[in-house]
Amino acid sequence: MGRALAPLPANPTSLSLLLLLLLHLFSPLQPVEALGFQFGTFNPSTDYDTLAPIGPAVINKNALQVTPDSIGNVILTNQSGRILYKQGFKLWDGPPEAPTKVASFNTSFVINISPIKNGTPGEGLAFIVAPDPNLPAGSFGGYLGLTNATTDGHASNHLLAVEFDTFKQDYDPDANHIGLDINSVESNQTVPLADHGFDLAPNHTVFFHVWIEYDGGRELLEVYMIDEDESTPTKPKPASPIMTANLDMSKVVNQNSYFGFAASTGDNAELNCVLSWNMTVEELPKGTPAGLVIGLAVGIPAAALALAGAAALGVWAWRRRAAARDPNILGTLKCLPGMPREFKFRDLKRATGNFDEGNKLGQGGFGVVYKGVLTAESRRVAVKKFSRDELKSKDDFLAELTIISRLRHRHLVPLLGWCHQNGMLLLVYEYMPKGSLDGHIFCGPERQRLEWSHRYKIVAGVASALHYLHDEFDQKVLHRDLKASNIMLDSNFNARLGDFGLARAIDDEKNSYAELEGVPGTIGYIAPECFHTGKATRESDIFGFGAVILEVVCGQRPWTRAEFDGFQFLADWVWSLHRDGRILAAVDGRLGGDYAVEEARRLLLLGLACSHPIAAERPKTPAIVQILSGSVEVPRVPPFRPAFVWPSAGLLNEEGDTTDVTPMTSSSLFGPDWTSDIR
Incomplete structure (x- = not known):
């Protein structure tokens, strides 16, 4: 929608006509x-x-x-x-x-x-x-x-x-x-x-x-x-x-x-x-200022000259601002349905103390997250600043914003808005006062241990969020980086899944997303088939969720070999305990026995089921949610960890048939130029 322009005066002066011409020629379009x-x-x-x-x-x-x-x-x-x-x-x-x-x-x-x-x-x-x-x-x-x-x-x-x-x-x-x-x-x-x-x-x-x-x-x-x-x-x-x-x-x-x-x-x-x-x-777009209409109607040369100068100055200022902002990105953002609020850069700069190191909450492969307070609203926020090279940062920014702006679930970190000014790409999230799950599971002795009831509630919350992404949202969304550091906790220790930097939406008729440069995710959470197919699937998300379950119950990272009696990964160690009939020995010793035995057994077996080397054998999210509610039993977990075989009998598609395992060569939503590194 264009800017509303003043009507032509009855006896326009040359300066008045010049001013109107300037407005018609240089007024930027103002999308809703x-x-x-x-x-x-x-x-x-x-x-x-x-x-x-x-x-x-x-x-x-x-x-x-x-x-x-x-x-x-x-x-x-x-x-x-x-x-x-x-x-x-x-x-x-x-x-x-x-x-x-x-x-x-x-x-x-x-x-x-x-x-x-x-x-x-x-x-x-x-x-x-x-x-x-x-x-x-x-x-x-x-x-x-x-x-x-x-x-x-x-x-x-x-x-x-x-x-x-x-x-x-x-x-x-x-x-x-x-x-x-x-x-x-x-x-x-x-x-x-x-x-x-x-x-x-x-x-x-x-x-x-x-x-x-x-x-x-x-x-x-x-x-x-x-x-x-x-x-x-x-x-x-x-x-x-x-x-x-x-x-x-x-x-x-x-x-x-x-x-x-x-x-x-x-x-x-x-x-x-x-x-x-x-x-x-x-x-609603703002109309032409009253002073402009009056100046044109009167037709006084001095007033018209002042207004023409103001218009020229406005055009120069607009062009300067536009040079610092990519119009293609802005046009894309403003056309997205349900797009959240656009923040002013100066407000976010003030909120974070000019992105002071003392306000840093964390850092990942795509950017740095800072805590801040919006002074006008007295509201705490978390501001993510994208930090890769210019082209990749724009891709990262658009991918995350495009997906998460449409997601609504009580176990996802709420996105409040975005900002693209002064060469900065920023996303603004609701601040989670308890920080990340990672900080509580792997805390030092000075921090209070995470009690069992909170651990079980957190796992159930993440399962609910994953079920929403995979089966309830109008597009299938793959998170692709499930791990404890990407699970945030609100003031009541409710889980909020965050960091959608690697997330991708896939079309309904497709089952996977192919990455052209490497395998995205974090070692220890990446499903074994991903290294062969280059694909992310819902089954690979389930594998990452299994790693998270074992992290939460055992209080160990998935890859800390020294803690696992020589086993390379946490899942291998837990599987060996399951084989020996003493799976509860895997429960975090810091709990001191203060946990619900049947719940712990259920989580450990579910973690192993989700970590199954064969993708088609992993439970899907509807079953996972029912297992966690206690309404369905955990699927049988074999006493010995099955061997990973490739090529296997194939991945199951939506109809239960096997799918072709040839790596995809194009993306399903954002085009073929998305890239991510293992991190």
């Missing part, structure tokens, strides 16, 4: 940009700076508790609350009577609605677009924190909401539905959820993942929804929406509005929680 934010979890120590809880709503236990929980001497009934993002967004452009552009937005969030002490739930939770952060008085009960008896139904509310209703009022279809609310809690459109197998507030823990997408150009709102109980891994967004509505948002909400959540309880109470929240809003 997006604003937004991302909360993988919620931290009360930092997130009160960007979120505004109202009423009894609080940020607590890594969640937004929009109505109070049952801890402490708190009144739970007849309550209402709101939590909104503090920054407002411009949602339409032009005059109120005839808007010229309506912004699109996408949001996704995970919610948990729990009745108190298995009682009757009430009343509900809503995602809202509101004119201000205020909470109407008396908005408890059926008003859901949206309106009250006086204001309900008034167009002056300028309120839009998608409600998740758990209590039947006279105007509701039932006590378990979603609805589209416009200025009133009497929904314009409802969808009963029992028909879809959903129960918003059952007497057991269920997480609902919701996507709300609004297309301002088509005036179309769509709501997608899936349920995730504690034993089920994260599912992908459904192919079809559960609710679709035609909506001109400019006729409802204020031009500048706020996004957030509202909830209420009535005579019955429930806990209304939001566990994660991502938001992307189209940034």
Whole structure:
């Protein structure tokens, strides 16, 4: 979309025409940009700076508790609350009577609605677009924190909401539905959820993942929804929406509005929680400054001359900035769906202390990661600076950004944004306060040992993330560098898989990704067949995951030969203990026997199964997740480690048939020029 230009004046001067010509010739195209934010979890120590809880709503236990929980001497009934993002967004452009552009937005969030002490739930939770952060008085009960008896139904509310209703009022279809609310809690459109197998507030823990997408150009709102109980891994967004509505948002909400959540309880109470929240809003282009229009209309030579000089100066400054930024990369980035926020280089430079060595968190084959604090938001971040040669760094940067910007899973490190300025290629991730798993497993004596419950939870979290990448995302994604140093831990020791520098997406009809220069990954985690095929597959990712499991349980790196009674790799040593019937001797001695025996046995056998030399014999991620949940037994592991034979009977493809083992010669997504080194 081009810049909006001022109309020609009735009697233009030559300077005015010159200025307009300059603007037409030199105005850079302004592709649509997006604003937004991302909360993988919620931290009360930092997130009160960007979120505004109202009423009894609080940020607590890594969640937004929009109505109070049952801890402490708190009144739970007849309550209402709101939590909104503090920054407002411009949602339409032009005059109120005839808007010229309506912004699109996408949001996704995970919610948990729990009745108190298995009682009757009430009343509900809503995602809202509101004119201000205020909470109407008396908005408890059926008003859901949206309106009250006086204001309900008034167009002056300028309120839009998608409600998740758990209590039947006279105007509701039932006590378990979603609805589209416009200025009133009497929904314009409802969808009963029992028909879809959903129960918003059952007497057991269920997480609902919701996507709300609004297309301002088509005036179309769509709501997608899936349920995730504690034993089920994260599912992908459904192919079809559960609710679709035609909506001109400019006729409802204020031009500048706020996004957030509202909830209420009535005579019955429930806990209304939001566990994660991502938001992307189209940034509307800015029109021509008022001063420019006035100067052209008046046609005073001096004013026109000043404006022409300013325009020429602006053109020079723009060209200078453009020279430092690759327009091809920028064009690619801005066209990517769901692209996160673009950061200013000066803000990241300030946040990291000019990339001070004292702020370095780690360094890998592709770049250096620094910790930092965004002062304006008081938010801690991790900034990855790409450091290979210019061409390879651009490839690395685009590959990682292209893939991870589309991934949404609670066991992946959330990407917050990117920056490409001053010759720097930077990615900004959510800061993980517990650091890497590597730092806890192989810690020195001065650090506290990682207890068993955390170890098991971490392995299960990584398995869930890997299942998402391999089987649930709309493309198969190969991580290709699974190891302890690439697994980060949040404040509650939940695993977050990170470092997607080697990751590649592959087409649905393909099963592998071929690397033209060497075998990517880290020795000890690379599957043996990769050295023969030059291919990365889901089976090779499983092999790396097996190495991680053994690392976590044994507290040893995969290749430290001196620790393994002469065996070259950790898996060989554990297999020898399995053969001798004493596999539990492999458990990390620093635990001092303080571990769950059956869980340890399960993990060690699963680690060996994933480390099987023959790729087709390794379990797939759906089975792995079930094994870790205890619902499925570990597959039989032979007492002797099978020999690696090449060529073997072949790798299994998606249909269970053998595939050709000839190395691929072209990539499936990014072209034939991707390169990586063993590191």
